[in-house]
Amino acid sequence: MAITVVGSVAYDSIETPSGRRERCLGGAATHFALAASFFTDVRVIAVVGEDFGPEQEAVFAARNIDTRGIERAPGKSFFWEGSYLDNLNEAKTHQTDLNVFATFEPKIPEAYRDSEYLFLANIDPALQRRVREAMPDVRLVAGDTMNYWIKDHRAALLEVLKGLDILLINDTEARMLAGNNNLVQAARAVMAMGPGTLVVKHGEYGATLFHKSTQEGGSTERTFRAPALPLEAVMDPTGAGDSFAGGFFGYLASQRNLSSAVYRRAMFYGSVMGSFAVERFGTERIQALSRKEIDGRFELFRELTHLD
């Protein structure tokens, strides 16, 4: 079933211990869409500037991603510059130019209206909310956010959370959002804000799924931990979280019955896509990926955690 994703399509200049890339294709919606496209149809809502050309367009086209919702506006695309020189787990932002995103008004193409899955990537919660309200009939809505919105746009964010089925955030964000340093207590507090399912990402240590299941007769609470693959070479962590979200939500959208087992497998597919994303700069690795490689790595993850 098709996913519509709204979020940034951008240029990133990135420096890591492995090197530097200038203005490579990035943005949360880009990373999410590429990862999810291995599992289901994906449609993007975003805005780009006049610097977005056929070369970037071709990256989406190669994965059959619907870009009719990517608006072209006068000016430059969103630009981010950051580095991970001291710590691969934490980006240091050097520059953020919103550019055309500063006045973005999301428009939903008619052809997107039958999407059953909606992903609100990390953007201004006011925009997330507008898209959510414009697509009231979707089957499942997931979203992401970041410390900036949690701190300075809390009221707007809380409104968005009410309309989410699934929230994917990292440890620090979960603790900040809940105002509680204990992960389990923080998860419970965040889930009381709306989302019945919470995925907390722990970077190189994996992710935890907190899940209220009503699918298996009665309401039960489940917790599931998926590891991250210990990787010998992490070239660029940019987009790892969005690629995780794309694998996770893409796999869910490809399944008819959303059982707990399907959620658990979705956590593994999220980890698989995150592990590929960091192996090269920007979108390089995911662009060159095959479904066979994905399935192979899924089995690696299974071995990594298989007890008996």
Added chain:
Amino acid sequence: MAITVVGSVAYDSIETPSGRRERCLGGAATHFALAASFFTDVRVIAVVGEDFGPEQEAVFAARNIDTRGIERAPGKSFFWEGSYLDNLNEAKTHQTDLNVFATFEPKIPEAYRDSEYLFLANIDPALQRRVREAMPDVRLVAGDTMNYWIKDHRAALLEVLKGLDILLINDTEARMLAGNNNLVQAARAVMAMGPGTLVVKHGEYGATLFHKSTQEGGSTERTFRAPALPLEAVMDPTGAGDSFAGGFFGYLASQRNLSSAVYRRAMFYGSVMGSFAVERFGTERIQALSRKEIDGRFELFRELTHLD
């Protein structure tokens, strides 16, 4: 099969967000021995002062731990004072008094000589080495260490590592020991120093096993990740790592065939014992524990990671 453990038996004064305890029974050998005693016979080599009385003795006796190797010396027992007020993952040390440990000369009781398993808890590598050399015929030797020895007693520590089958350390220590920030590369470098098996503990995120197996026809390298249980209340993290080691090594010592599957289950038993240890101050929770509770929590861990 019996384990002999050498390490500290001490008094700890501990402050955490949950409260404060003065001079409770602690020390690496204590936490290790208590946890391992649920799986196999345990014998302790340590030194205590005149402040070690029948009440402390009774804690070991209640778990049938052999204390004939705990020497009584004139003076006071090892004392540590620390707090975890800002961060439950990292102790802030306020005071360390070696006391009788400053002149400790480990002596191995005749009755310990047939131990097939040896655990060198975190103490001066010079002492670890002497005990290792005095027990050349053990089947399996595991050990622990800490940043202080890695930084300031590297040569002595490297000698110890040559005689270890298994090293259990945390992330920071593994990276420091290897001089490499990538976990996989660091693990390979540490294993080249001696231990064929390395367990890297990630605190609240679990632990990773790097394991060269020669048991299953040829030499294969395996990696296994065990999660930690997301806990709603962590009262006192002191001794969590030693309790992990006790569960891990105690379970190994209880098994005849050390297959990869047995190592993986040992990782879970380590996580189980670590998860109990932090629920109360000092040794309180492990003292009150039953084998039935251990098995129950093992199943919780299985659910937490079970994919299908």
